Amino acid sequence: MTAHTGKPTLAVVGATGAVGRVMLQILSQHADIWGEIRLIASPRSAGRKLAVRGEEVEVVALSEEALSGVDVAMFDVPDEIARQWAPVAAARGAVVVDNSGAFRMDPDVPLVVPEVNPHAARSRPRGIVSNPNCTTLSMIVALGALHAEFGLRELVVSSYQAVSGAGRAGVDTLRQQLSLVAGTELGTSPGDVRRAVGDSTGPFSEPVALNVVPWAGSLREDGWSSEEMKVRDESRKILGLPDLRVAVTCVRVPVVTVHSLTVHARFEGEVTVGRAREILDTAPGVVLFDNPGAGEFPTPADVVGTDPTWVGRVRRALDDPTALELFVCGDNLRKGAALNSAQIAELVAAELGAL
């Protein structure tokens, strides 16, 4: 541990989950920032060893003691666990970076995307900073850059969400369904897919192989899904636009990793594609990949495993000079979860180091 002397101690709470594993990869790539890295999970995972920064680290059970002496604690656990334990970590002096939905809309908890609103992370009355939902994160860096210049007024968003957004159960369900449909007529006849898949719908309630499912999350008022409400509420909070008009429809597609979104973004005044492309081409955390004549536009198969938000199909609406159309892809496990949390934690570490 001598090499880490003087550097802040990091706890990863939920280290064994799908996002936790990606987190350990990212921490290994950013190896020089942290002192001790403590891996914490549920009691049933305690004693397992996971590799981080090239060394095996034993997972310890979540407890008050495990959260002691921690400078920054990254949580990736279910909402109810975060609700219970994040305040415990904060009370013991840690700054908590939480990836659950438990605190995102709490007015005393900042919701931070380092490329968009890094300043917000400095004011954290509860000692907690929230990480946005993966769907919001898949588009918000690009939209933040455009908003800074053009002033955003309205968003109409449709998602093409990967099954890993529903965790390992989502990935396993798609894998199982693909093997079940492999011997069928592949959905050219009524009922093909449903007959093949039977009741094996996992977390999706409908078959997701060879299908698209217009639902993600749980039911909210007036027919909206929780996922759709998150994209609206979180976009408003991150951009500091409490009255932003946002209409979202979330749809699950048979893609393993990377969320894609179509975005119709209306601004305060007239926009040009030329200037929009300049902004996107130079914005930190954004890759502009947009030359359809050469077959260039982002797709999940290209974007998986990468850090940035990829943007293509940039067009000005033909009938509204104030609106742009975009197709956006982001890795829901990296920028959509682990990477953004790590970036927030590094922001906090830099601030703590400067004190």
Place this chain on the structure above:
Amino acid sequence: MTAHTGKPTLAVVGATGAVGRVMLQILSQHADIWGEIRLIASPRSAGRKLAVRGEEVEVVALSEEALSGVDVAMFDVPDEIARQWAPVAAARGAVVVDNSGAFRMDPDVPLVVPEVNPHAARSRPRGIVSNPNCTTLSMIVALGALHAEFGLRELVVSSYQAVSGAGRAGVDTLRQQLSLVAGTELGTSPGDVRRAVGDSTGPFSEPVALNVVPWAGSLREDGWSSEEMKVRDESRKILGLPDLRVAVTCVRVPVVTVHSLTVHARFEGEVTVGRAREILDTAPGVVLFDNPGAGEFPTPADVVGTDPTWVGRVRRALDDPTALELFVCGDNLRKGAALNSAQIAELVAAELGAL
């Protein structure tokens, strides 16, 4: 043929294609309308026998002679073949119902959806009636019903388009790619899908298995795809709204049959979900399937092989009382192509019979 005496003669031009085969099923279900049904295709398909109305009919090669004595000719052939041969059929006295893109925007050719603008089929200066593109057809019956009461002002549409929209080559490509990815890690790691699929991208230029591809058709001005332009131009023409604001992004998904669309529809004044649901529940050709609390929303796996436009996820935009959000599914080979053509042909047959 005695049973068919006095009934109009129908020619099916392009009888052996993917849409043509569905057409023959539909004609068999509507068996009592037509006298002779003549099956016409390219010379290389001549001599084949196909079943229609329970009898085997020999396919004849496309020629002036084959188009003689025909009352109604349904064309499902490439644009350039339609451009050449539809006027020949019309000159010999047939009313042509054309499913290509050759004539859709011709001001002297009506573009008809029988549930929306049946009257338009009566004025056909060139003897040709056009059938809309499958993507337009997947939503326009529902939108026509809502427009009739609320007055449509603006559409923002994103598509989830099936591979069969690219013909048999599209279906074969998805089938081949699914077998190639079956043994892989399924896109959890960078490059998985692309490595597995290699150059086998068929008509899509990018892998479509375990992926979504934000492109359909050919490149038009300012980065728009031909498919996106069709949805805009055709919706305006069918609804008789030449200034309708329409923004579309077309995306191919790994679904075999049934196009799905998310629709943000803005109307002249305030709308209510209750009245919208009443309209959709009673509109001919529309099925309202919308109870997300009970897991009820349309998906391609349920809709494939059926005739209507299915509508679910009906919500009023939270920040705009004049806008509705919808998720719409339609079988791109039935209502999206063969069925609407057959309905137009039957409209024309009824008119001819009444003369």
